[in-house]
Amino acid sequence: MELGSMTKLLVLRVSTKTLTGGIPPSLGNLSLLIYFSVAYNNLEGNIPESIGHLKSLSAFGVAVNKLNSMVPSSLYNLSSISAIDFVFNQLSGALPANIGLTLHNLKLFFIGENEFFGPIPGSLCNASKLQILDLGRNNFVGSVPTNLGYLLDLEHLRLSYNNLGRDLDLTSLGNCSKMESLIFKSNQFEGVLPNSIGNLSTQLNALKFGGNQISGIIPTVLQNLINLNSLEMDENLFIGVIPTYFGKFQKMQGLDLSGNKLSGQIPSSTGNLTQLVQLNFSRNNLEGSIPPTIVGNLKNINSLDIFENNLSGEIPTTIGNILNLEELHLQGNSFEGIIPSSMAYLKGLELLAVSRNNLLEFIPKGLEKLLFLKYLNISFNDIEGPLPIVGVFKNVDATSVIGNNKLCGGIPQLQLPKCPKVTKSRKSLAS
């Protein structure tokens, strides 16, 4: 049966990954259609102009297809629409300036991962039912409208990977008391983090703005956002210390401050973040030793990244208690002493990078037995003695040991000197 002849259809939903070709213009004949969803297929071509005939359409979903061309302006005229999902296509065009007036029933607007361009229309503030606004991964430019605070139901605002900037004005968003996530990674925001960040909703659980040029210190008011479980402010220009109050973020699971210019010590209050799964403080100017609280309390961590700082002292033996640890990046610091033998307890360890430190002595016994260890870099230290030939040490591409002048043995491809024969004589034991 032809699609265009099913004129009484109310709901059309196909997500079997089987549809190919284009959306037929005869779609416009289904004048009673309320719900159209063809997500996860292989549709290509454009959205037909005739979509504008569907005066009852409430939801239009075409996510994850290969649709391209400009979205016909007739679609932006359908005042009945409450949900649009264009995510992951190659759709383009500028959003009409009056979009928030014509689509005044819009609740969900997902257009991320397309090729939309131009400014974000200020009229979106008139679509007062908006709950989710996802404009990420497009080519939007200019400033973010300063009136989004009228959207009192807004829960998620996603603006990442565009060319938005440069001022960061969060004042109005403080009115959005239901806001749960605010994401504006990889744009061109600059200047200091305004104190109005502390007036965002305490409901906020995800705040991500890595990859901008935001500078200055981390403001005290950030501590108001007590329910954060994910905070990403990596790849910016922050200076000063990591505030002690970070220890108050009891729900924190992912904390990324990497790639800034932070200095001072890692606060020992970090050890209060017992839900933490990923901690990334790498590529800053942090100094001092690893606080014992971190390795003592953070049992859930699976990725600990503190590489390329000025950290020193010994790697705590208690690191062997972080049983979920999968990746440990300590390279490019001034750690001294030995690689703790407790590392051999980390059964899930996949990556261990300790290169460019001042580590001494032997490789701890048992590392070669870690079944998941796929990558080991101990290069440029003063580690000595025999190198195992099994486990991770068996694979020349997985192991980097150069720059340790007293290593011996190992697989032939590493071209290390032979180890001197050890004679286990009773005499020498007794003496």
Ligand SMILES: *[C@@H]1O[C@H](CO)[C@@H](O)[C@H](O)[C@H]1NC(C)=O
């Ligand atoms: C449906 O729409 C197409 C093009 O929009 C039109 O040519 C056709 O006559 C319409 N009717 C049916 C039953 O397909």
Ligand SMILES: *[C@@H]1O[C@H](CO)[C@@H](O)[C@H](O)[C@H]1NC(C)=O
């Ligand atoms: C949108 O609706 C208005 C008013 O109903 C109408 O004048 C205009 O032609 C429509 N535009 C499109 C592209 O359908």
Ligand SMILES: *[C@@H]1O[C@H](CO)[C@@H](O)[C@H](O)[C@H]1NC(C)=O
């Ligand atoms: C859009 O919303 C703003 C702020 O609430 C309001 O001042 C303006 O009158 C609205 N525009 C229209 C056309 O309703």
Ligand SMILES: *[C@@H]1O[C@H](CO)[C@@H](O)[C@H](O)[C@H]1NC(C)=O
């Ligand atoms: C937000 O709230 C402030 C004061 O609480 C108010 O002055 C402002 O008009 C509100 N609306 C916007 C969009 O900022």
Ligand SMILES: *[C@@H]1O[C@H](CO)[C@@H](O)[C@H](O)[C@H]1NC(C)=O
């Ligand atoms: C923002 O929060 C500060 C306290 O952190 C408060 O003094 C100020 O009145 C708040 N501003 C608004 C507009 O709510």
